[in-house]
């Protein structure tokens with residue numbers, strides 16, 4: 329193999345916000361033809377580094393950037409990344425739901441003014457050919473709002489790939505798989521491999537999923553507290569050595585891969601009961617949750633599992649059904665979040681930026697909202713509650729006055745969970761609770777949830793992360809076409825059993841239909 333060709337080289341990159349230096353003389357060399365992982369705990373500086381490349385942040389003086397051996401003056405001017413052949417897929421995907429697929433594909437060149445005139449007929453043909461190449465059945469005329477999560481993520485990635493342009497230098501994927509159901513990640517990585525196949529361009533891939541990183545990257549660079557822990561060949565690493573690099577210590581018993589002891593709920597009466605729930609994607613399902621029990625809901629995209637929790641909380645309307653908490657029944661088509669909260673039912677949605685928080689308010693204001701009564705609130709009391717919660721949930725930085733939206737993604741998630749768990753809930757509904765959360769914080773979140781369950785609350789987790797479900801749950805319900813088609817417990821609760829069951833590869837002994 330010829331010697332690797334560095335196409336992007338970052339030297340001595342520092343970035344300071346106020347008096348907080350979040351990147352400290354970081355160096356990063358990316359070779360043509362490689363998939364390069366960028367890893368680190370929540371708040372370690374990954375997104376900040378990417379935003380410097382995107383020209384969104386100006387770095388501290390003293391940094392240098394070379395692209396294909398040529399010096400690029402810093403800061404990168406707004407939109408300058410396009411001329412360098414760099415494009416980005418951020419976590420929120422930046423698609424416009426009301427525009428069509430083909431309009432979304434072409435929005436970049438139109439906004440950048442590089443294509444003053446567009447033949448939509450030609451663009452649609454090109455889009456169809458592009459989708460066909462990757463075996464995707466997407467209608468270029470369909471509004472993006474009608475696509476499922478996998479299709480949306482792939483559309484964002486294909487758009488970014490197209491936007492690399494002639495220079496085709498670097499595609500940056502900032503946690504593109506967090507909103508992607510498992511089966512979608514295979515397609516994603518086939519796209520990624522195609523991008524680097526001719527060894528002209530490279531992919532920088534940010535992820536907290538160690539299996540994905542070990543399976544799909546060639547080299548990784550790890551950041552810890554804004555300091556590079558070096559670049560390593562992936563084939564020289566194991567999950568444990570990677571954890572050591574990321575966290576700076578081994579996680580031992582806090583390792584989230586170690587499941588808690590199996591618990592026996594036979595003969596325990598229910599704490600909550602869902603009956604005949606009907607939504608646009610769920611067809612008359614029911615299940616019970618017992619005190620201290622963690623029940624998982626999973627399935628492929630469109631199977632209905634992710635429609636259940638918002639319907640139980642009144643965040644999305646149900647067509648029919650009933651939720652009984654204790655001996656207090658409520659009709660689901662009319663339930664509102666206020667009525668759910670009055671029954672001590674809390675819901676942590678998957679998209680913390682859109683549904684879960686007020687990003688422009690401070691951390692203190694965000695996390696104290698559910699525990700404040702009416703009337704005057706002393707700012708000091710507010711800060712004290714927020715500081716205690718930040719300690720308990722390990723929210724970093726420990727600054728109650730920080731603007732919530734400026735926290736890194738994983739720290740937002742820890743704060744959001746802590747906010748609801750402090751209300752002493754009876755039933756906790758969680759959608760993708762560790763999405764975008766690092767391996768250490770994941771262990772902390774699992775511990776918080778186990779504590780809550782030990783306190784007697786019932787927990788329902790909707791997730792497509794089978795490993796998380798296998799570690800956290802006492803029971804997992806597998807959905808297909810709006811029905812529960814399997815109930816997994818005991819030895820059937822492994823990641824592989826759940827995956828096989830979701831994909832319909834295996835029927836296990838404990839399969840039970842919810843249709844009576």
Ligand SMILES: Nc1ncnc2c1ncn2[C@@H]1O[C@H](COP(=O)(O)OP(=O)(O)OP(=O)(O)O)[C@@H](O)[C@H]1O
Nearest residue numbers: 345350370371372373374375376734735736737738
């Ligand atoms: N605009 C900003 N103002 C102030 N502080 C910021 C700003 N943006 C980021 N930070 C801080 O910089 C640090 C690094 O954040 P960054 O988002 O780069 O982390 P990350 O490694 O991408 O984390 P995650 O895995 O959670 O996404 C964090 O402490 C964050 O609070």
